[in-house]
Amino acid sequence: MKNLLILVFTLFAGTTLAQNVLKNGTIYKEHPYITIVNNSTDLFIKQDWEGLYKLYADTAKFYDPSSPTKISLADQKKGWADIADKWEQIKVVKVGYPDALEYDKDPFTVQSWWKVTAVNKKTKKTATFHLVQFDEFNKDGKIMVEISYYDQSPLMEASK
Incomplete structure (x- = not known):
């Protein structure tokens, strides 16, 4: 019985260690699509709408x-x-720094993190919040999906 337990444990441990590593893509710290995301932020700040579009x-x-x-x-332009x-x-x-994620089966995505500060023109109150953004690119190198997550409460408070 003791030998059987040792054999089962050894087989279990061997199969656990023999699992394959599966790669899902590549992460880039520098990439032309990161430059596009950085440029989009710069163009937004400058209110260069035509360049941004x-x-x-x-x-x-x-x-x-x-x-x-x-x-x-x-609608986003509005x-x-x-x-x-x-x-x-x-x-x-x-x-x-942003990460460019080249997935094996999903769209090329750049994820970026930002700290945003703005002053409400009417109330003169400042809103500060963090934002994480995911930009997916098409084959032509254009942004086809942009997903942003942030807490809206600082904006609402500064608007009061």
């Missing part, structure tokens, strides 16, 4: 906490204009 596919979709559904590029109308002294600081 050129980085996105015509069929681009946007997701963020302010809308429960996907947003088209046309949202950017609304931000420019209501906020000033907008500062966006990169936190760490």
